[in-house]
Amino acid sequence: MIGLVLDLATRSRVALCWWLLGILSMACYVVAVYDSIGSLQDLRNLFEQYPESIREMFGEVDVGTMDGWIHLELLSWIPLVLGMYGGIFAAGTISRESEQRTVDFILGLPISRTQFIGSRLIVGLANIGTICAAIFLLLVVGVLLTGHTPSADRYALALLNAFLLGAALFSGYVLIASFTDEQSRVTGIAIGVTLVLYIATAALGAAEAPDWLKWLSPFEHYHSASIMSGRGVPILPQVALLVGTIMASAAALYSYNRRDIAV
Amino acid sequence: MSRGIEDVTLDVRRGEVLGFLGPNGAGKTTAIRVIMGFLRPTAGTAEVLGLDVGHRSVEVRRRTGYLPGDPALYAGRTGWDLLRLALKARGLSEAPLTERIVAALGAPMDRDVKKCSRGMRQKIALVLALAHDPEVLVLDEPTGGLDPLGQRAILEIIDERASVGRTVLLSSHILSEVEQVCDRVAILREGRLIALSTVASLRSQKYREVTITFVGDPPDLRGIGEVEIVWQHENRLTFRVRGEASQLLGALAAAEVTDVTIAEPSLEEVFLDYYRGGRDP
Numbered sequence: 001m002i003g004l005v006l007d008l009a010t011r012s013r014v015a016l017c018w019w020l021l022g023i024l025s026m027a028c029y030v031v032a033v034y035d036s037i038g039s040l041q042d043l044r045n046l047f048e049q050y051p052e053s054i055r056e057m058f059g060e061v062d063v064g065t066m067d068g069w070i071h072l073e074l075l076s077w078i079p080l081v082l083g084m085y086g087g088i089f090a091a092g093t094i095s096r097e098s099e100q101r102t103v104d105f106i107l108g109l110p111i112s113r114t115q116f117i118g119s120r121l122i123v124g125l126a127n128i129g130t131i132c133a134a135i136f137l138l139l140v141v142g143v144l145l146t147g148h149t150p151s152a153d154r155y156a157l158a159l160l161n162a163f164l165l166g167a168a169l170f171s172g173y174v175l176i177a178s179f180t181d182e183q184s185r186v187t188g189i190a191i192g193v194t195l196v197l198y199i200a201t202a203a204l205g206a207a208e209a210p211d212w213l214k215w216l217s218p219f220e221h222y223h224s225a226s227i228m229s230g231r232g233v234p235i236l237p238q239v240a241l242l243v244g245t246i247m248a249s250a251a252a253l254y255s256y257n258r259r260d261i262a263v
Numbered sequence: 264m265s266r267g268i269e270d271v272t273l274d275v276r277r278g279e280v281l282g283f284l285g286p287n288g289a290g291k292t293t294a295i296r297v298i299m300g301f302l303r304p305t306a307g308t309a310e311v312l313g314l315d316v317g318h319r320s321v322e323v324r325r326r327t328g329y330l331p332g333d334p335a336l337y338a339g340r341t342g343w344d345l346l347r348l349a350l351k352a353r354g355l356s357e358a359p360l361t362e363r364i365v366a367a368l369g370a371p372m373d374r375d376v377k378k379c380s381r382g383m384r385q386k387i388a389l390v391l392a393l394a395h396d397p398e399v400l401v402l403d404e405p406t407g408g409l410d411p412l413g414q415r416a417i418l419e420i421i422d423e424r425a426s427v428g429r430t431v432l433l434s435s436h437i438l439s440e441v442e443q444v445c446d447r448v449a450i451l452r453e454g455r456l457i458a459l460s461t462v463a464s465l466r467s468q469k470y471r472e473v474t475i476t477f478v479g480d481p482p483d484l485r486g487i488g489e490v491e492i493v494w495q496h497e498n499r500l501t502f503r504v505r506g507e508a509s510q511l512l513g514a515l516a517a518a519e520v521t522d523v524t525i526a527e528p529s530l531e532e533v534f535l536d537y538y539r540g541g542r543d544p
Contacts, residue, residue, distance in 0.1 A: 003351035011337070101335035105345070105391070108299060109352040110325035261301040 004111060004119040008093060009126065015092075016127050019085055023078075023131060024138050030073040031142035034066055047072070051206075060225055066148050070139065071228035075158050078135065079165045079222050080198050082128055086170025087190020089127065093120045094177035094256075095186045103261060117256045121174060121249050128166040132159040157233055158224040164241040168218045169194060171248035178256040218244065267293030268454040275432050280425045282445035282462075283434035284534060290454040291434040292332055295403050298432070299329055311399055325353060328397035332404045332434070333381070334388035342372030342387040349391050358394035365390055367416045381408035389417060393424070400424060400431045406440055418444050438534055450534065470503040472526040478519040487514050 037043060047063050062068040094117070097103040107116060136152075136159050143150035173190045180186050201219035214220045221237030268290040275281040283291045296302040298309050300320030309316045311323045336345055350358060365372055370386035371379060379387065385408040392400065405421070406414040422444050425431050435441050441448060442462055450458040458465060472493070475481070481500040484490050489505040504511055 003348065007348050011339075101331070101333075102337055104301070104329075104331035105334065105336055105388070107301065108324060108329035108331065108392075109349055110321045110354075111352050112321050260303060262296070 001115045001119065004106075004115060005122050008119050008123045012089065012093070012123060012127060016130065019081075020131060020134055023081060024134060027074055027135055027138045028142060030070060031139065031146060034069050034148075035146060060229070062229065066143060067151050067154055067228040067230075070143075070155075071158070071224050074135075074139075075162065075224040075228065078132075078159075078162050078224075079169075079219065080194060082131065082162060082166030083169035083194035083198075084191050085131070086124060086128060086166055087173040087194060088187055089124045090120065090170065090173040090177040091183045091186035091190065093124070094174065095180055096183040098181040098261065099183050107261065113257045114253055117174065117178060117253050121171065121252070124170050124174065125167055128170060129163055132163045132166070135159055151228075154228050154230070158227045161222055161224060161227065161233060161238065161241075164238055164245070165218055165222045168221075168241045168244040168248065171245045171252065172218075175248045175252040175255060178252040179259055215240070268297070268451070271451070271454075271456045273449050273456060273459050275430055277430050278425055278428045279447065280421060280431040280433060280445045282441035282448040283432060283451065284436070284438070284441055284448050285451035286436055289451040291436075291451055292403055293454070294451070295401055295432070295434055298401060299324065299327075326397055327399045327401055328392035328395065330388055330392040330400075330402045330405055333407060334384060336376045336384055336387060338375070338377035340376055341374060342370060342376070342390060345376070345387065345391055346372070346394065350395065353395055355395055358396070360396050361390065361394040364393050364420060367420060368413055369416075382410060382413065385409055386413060393420065396424075396429075398429060400429060400433075402431065403434045404436075405433060406435070406437060414440065470505040472501065472503050474499065474501045474522075474524040474526075475515070475520055476522040478521055482514055482518045484511070484514060487511055 041064070044062070044064050063072050097106065103116075107113065136155050139155045140150045140152050169190075172193075173186065176189055177186045180189075197217050198219050201214070201217040204214045204217065204220075218241065221241050223233050223237065227233050271290070271294055273281070283294065285291050293302065297304050298311060298316055300316045300323065303317065312326055314323050316323050340348075346358065346361065350356065364370070368386045368389055370390045371383050372387065372390065374383065376384060376387065385405075389405065392402065400421070402421070405417050409417065418440055421431055421433065425444075425446075431444075433441070433445065445462060447459065447461050448465060449456055470489070470491070477498045477500065479498060481495065481498060484492065484500075484502060487510050490511060491503045492500070493503055494501040
């Protein structure tokens with residue numbers, strides 16, 4: 001199992017580096033431009049004039065503060081990127097193995113299907129965690145370098161929340177990949193579902209939909225705006241994300257163990 | 264949904280090479296995938312080394328060397344990388360036959376799999392299947408994509424592994440290689456096992472073509488068993504005979520013979536007979 005995890009981690013590191021490059025570049029930009037535009041009163045006014053559905057998407061924050069600015073320009077959409085990364089990773093390491101028939105080589109070895117899917121889950125979660133940790137470090141260092149005081153505890157909480165949401169989405173996509181042999185199909189489903197859920201969460205919030213309906217979307221359990229505004233983080237949604245991750249992972253293991261692997 | 268094979272019952276004995284014969288789509292690969300635990304049978308069981316492949320699949324694969332048909336390997340990795348991964352998965356630090364098999368096949372273990380031809384990939388995959396000296400070898404089209412030298416090398420290796428007690432299940436549609444290395448042959452047609460026997464026995468079930476030159480006129484062989492006269496010219500007679508030959512020999516005993524030629528059918532003729540004639544077991 002350890003060998004399988006290390007092998008997959010090695011194979012996925014180049015792609016992870018490219019993802020990190022893109023995300024961290026954006027984070028650098030966000031921190032660097034704050035002093036020039038983040039504190040502009042016009043920006044606050046502009047944000048307040050946004051339709052409620054758009055503001056709902058970003059959350060209620062004061063965009064004139066560094067924390068509010070970081071939330072608006074970075075943390076509000078990071079789970080979207082994590083969801084897409086998770087979907088692409090699941091498609092590339094599970095469905096692709098079947099599509100390209102390399103699964104015959106790997107499962108021709110004494111490796112159980114549980115170990116196979118388990119290794120994908122471990123490396124995928126580790127990579128999502130790495131992205132979150134790298135953003136945290138960049139924010140702390142970047143904010144310090146710009147002469148401000150970093151709110152390390154808020155960044156950590158928000159990124160932990162983002163990680164839990166990314167993990168829940170990722171394990172859902174692993175479940176889809178566990179019974180779908182086409183990489184492009186799983187990638188398309190993952191990106192589409194992530195975008196739809198992200199937008200639908202904002203729309204449901206603006207439309208004052210019933211709570212039970214809003215709770216069905218994983219993005220409803222992301223509270224970066226609340227965390228970055230110092231209003232704290234509700235625990236129950238975090239537990240819901242964790243339980244969702246565990247249930248989807250267990251379902252993926254069950255599904256993959258039950259299926260036929262055809263050529 | 265059709266599962267590809269139906270009512271297939273066979274066993275492979277320790278130290279035996281069993282040839283799995285049939286055209287494309289006959290169910291050879293499906294049967295192998297059941298044995299390797301990739302497919303779950305809707306009915307029946309499969310055991311390898313006494314282990315149920317449904318419940319003890321990992322243990323089965325630990326003691327088995329598996330070559331998939333047209334093997335796909337991870338691009339961007341060399342044969343050595345893949346061998347290290349395979350050994351780690353098997354809990355081994357080294358594979359005893361690596362050097363010999365790499366040398367015999369000329370496998371390009373240093374080359375990135377992405378840059379390998381079909382035949383080169385096949386050689387690397389054969390090294391991965393054979394190097395750890397498994398008790399059982401399950402080989403799906405082992406000579407696929409190989410040049411004649413590579414084909415000969417792998418058949419020699421299979422023969423040699425069987426001679427030291429390893430059990431080999433070899434799927435192929437190339438009759439000459441089956442004939443060369445297999446002790447017994449299982450013929451599949453449309454997912455069903457239609458013959459399971461030694462190559463010699465299969466041949467004996469088919470006609471042999473006999474040409475005899477007599478001193479004087481040939482005897483009258485009509486009505487004797489399964490004898491079919493093919494050609495007669497003066498004192499030279501060619502006929503086909505199937506099955507038991509004692510009645511025929513009795514009829515020939517009285518005749519004075521100057522020359523006899525008996526041509527055995529090739530496995531290809533036997534195979535075609537099964538397929539053309541639609542003969543069932």
